[in-house]
């Protein structure tokens with residue numbers, strides 16, 4: 001059997017416009033363009049790796065799992081919040097430069113890295129943990145129906161794509177934001193949890209669920225496909241009822 | 245069956261918590277009521293009269309406000325629309341104004357204008373005097389007899 005040269009894998013050159021900011025030298029962020037040769041299977045994260053490893057080692061961004069699990073590489077790509085590791089370059093318009101920016105509404109620390117602390121603070125504020133008064137010897141059983149009630153909101157990976165796509169959050173950093181409400185929803189509607197009222201009271205706030213204007217940016221941004229706006233609406237209903 | 249847990253982090257300001265909820269409910273209820281009332285308003289003023297929009301003149305308005313039903317109808321519409329619109333504008337101000345003093349100033353201006361318009365509008369509806377028109381006897385016979 002002879003080994004035949006099957007044609008080379010097709011590649012293409014694409015321009016990435018990356019929003020750069022170095023707090024030690026820059027007073028303002030600026031755009032920098034990079035031309036990279038990529039393949040059809042490559043994602044925006046691969047292009048960023050290529051830049052960092054071959055062109056400019058100072059490019060700074062977060063990533064960990066590289067497979068849509070850890071939620072560390074949410075960024076604004078062509079004006080939309082997405083995970084760089086889940087965005088195939090070929091799905092974007094590669095005849096134009098691809099714009100990559102940090103997510104909006106949080107302080108930029110360097111290049112694509114933002115200060116996530118206000119985001120995590122809002123998350124902590126909704127008490128994202130099971131609260132129950134008993135200490136059973138075995139697992140807490142739950143019917144499939146009761147489990148299904150909050151299934152959607154268990155999928156959150158805390159990437160902040162939703163919260164930083166929300167126009168209310170952009171100007172009002174005190175707003176809890178979609179992600180915190182999604183994670184409150186996950187426990188509010190859990191039949192094993194006993195503190196639904198506590199969380200509903202926390203979110204019945206000037207900066208709570210009522211700040212949501214049903215823009216649907218969050219639902220569109222979520223890389224996990226969570227129906228974020230629907231979850232927020234369900235929490236609003238629960239606040240009005242006063243219980244889950 | 246809820247448990248009391250300590251607040252592990254510094255709490256947000258709980259000021260106006262119930263207010264935001266009430267405002268949210270009000271926007272929806274007033275919106276639904278306005279939808280019906282504004283359609284009725286447009287029908288009665290623009291569609292149903294024989295000469296359509298051309299029939300609106302002093303006599304038309306005087307005729308409506310001589311009737312307590314339309315006084316109440318227009319009064320409710322005035323109050324709902326103004327409070328609804330002003331509260332909606334407050335939302336927009338909160339969206340766009342980043343500095344606290346700008347936000348405060350704009351909101352005070354908004355509610356002041358709303359208050360003035362509400363007082364003026366209510367006065368017009370309740371104290372409207374058709375008798376300033378010498379021709380009034382022709383369309384509202386009897387209303388101006390001393």
Ligand code: HEM
Pocket residue numbers: 212213214271272274275276278279282325326328329330331332333335336
């Ligand atoms: C025709 C019937 C109407 C309906 C069904 C309606 C409904 C609503 C609802 C549900 C909201 C809240 C939106 C949100 O929280 O995201 C809203 C906001 C608003 N409404 Fe109305 N409304 C009506 C008439 C009016 C009128 C007559 C005015 C002006 C006087 C007005 C001015 C506003 C403004 C300025 C906002 C804020 C816009 C925003 O939040 O983006 N609306 N309306």
Ligand code: SF4
Pocket residue numbers: 071155156157158159160161162163178179182221222223224225226228
């Ligand atoms: S709800 Fe979706 S977009 Fe928001 S933080 Fe969770 S995974 Fe990210």
Ligand code: FES
Pocket residue numbers: 062063064065066067068069070071072073074083084085086
């Ligand atoms: S790197 Fe983990 S989600 Fe993208």
